[in-house]
Amino acid sequence: MTRTIYISLPVEHAGRAADFYAAIGFERDPAFSGENHAAMIWSEAIRIMLMQREAFAAMSPKRLIDPRIEAGALMALMLESREAVDAMIAAAVAAGGRELHGAEDEGGVYSRAFEDPDGNGWGPFHFAAPAS
Structure with a gap:
């Protein structure tokens, strides 16, 4: 299982x-x-x-927070490519979400972030393993 x-x-x-x-x-x-x-x-x-x-x-x-104004958790999803990260952001915005920050490329980690219409934050990213 x-x-x-x-x-x-x-x-x-x-x-x-x-x-x-x-x-x-x-x-x-x-x-x-x-x-x-x-x-x-x-x-x-x-x-x-x-x-x-x-x-x-x-x-x-516990008291329930409002994720539109308070952060409770941020979820990250590793995707197969930078293009997949960009496509997820585009889909999220088109479906009513909001981009939280543009592209960041830090040492092989490419990431962006969005929140859903209820304020829950997500950070799709792609990790390019260093060439050996």
Whole structure:
């Protein structure tokens, strides 16, 4: 069995958020989706659970932050190329997200960043292994 991580994110509307994530390359998992939540697959091992704020708040005794104005976590996804990073940013912006910073190239690591319409931050990057 593959070890799998589910990252739960608070969103205003699960259906709208699922559409956004589908536009940037995630696949919806109807077996784990419902009225107030949507499971989205990135890979066999990485999935996110988009939970409407009320449902998310019911799962934790801690105060729920608003990711549009407070940072709780930043997720990074390693992609196969610089072009894939640029394509994800373009798709995110076209689907209603916001670019947080332009391209950065630091010693073989090419990265950009965006937030989804609910303010959750993502940093797609490409790592070019040094030539041996």
